[in-house]
Amino acid sequence: MSRDSKGIDINILGREFRVACPEDEQETLLSAATYLDKKMREIRDQGKVIGVERIAVMAALNMAYELLSTQLGGGFDMIEIKRRMSSMEALMDETLAEQNQLFTTP
Numbered sequence: 001m002s003r004d005s006k007g008i009d010i011n012i013l014g015r016e017f018r019v020a021c022p023e024d025e026q027e028t029l030l031s032a033a034t035y036l037d038k039k040m041r042e043i044r045d046q047g048k049v050i051g052v053e054r055i056a057v058m059a060a061l062n063m064a065y066e067l068l069s070t071q072l073g074g075g076f077d078m079i080e081i082k083r084r085m086s087s088m089e090a091l092m093d094e095t096l097a098e099q100n101q102l103f104t105t106p
Contacts, residue, residue, distance in 0.1 A: 012037045013044070013052060039063060 005020040010033035021029045039059040049055050 013040045013055070015052075036063070 005022050006026075007018045008021050008026050008029060010017050010019055010030065012033055019029065036059060039062060040055050043049050043055050043058050043062075049058050
């Protein structure tokens with residue numbers, strides 16, 4: 001991997017972390033950190049779980065459940081959608097290449 005990673009500061013539950021991240025992925029990382037922070041604050045504010053480590057584990061479990069529910073029929077399987085889009089894009093490229101051959105003069 002030759003992409004340059006730069007450090008980016010993220011804040012989760014009042015704690016600051018410095019994370020290496022390629023520049024073109026920083027916005028996504030910040031969104032993920034904001035989402036994690038929101039989930040952890042929700043769990044903390046319910047008052048049923050005490051301790052940052054336990055809150056982090058519960059947030060991770062909740063987020064993993066959301067992801068798996070989405071992938072296993074409760075919603076969209078993004079991996080499958082991306083695979084299908086790539087397949088359709090390849091088919092369109094192939095079809096357009098054939099069409100271009102029809103209109104080129106020898």
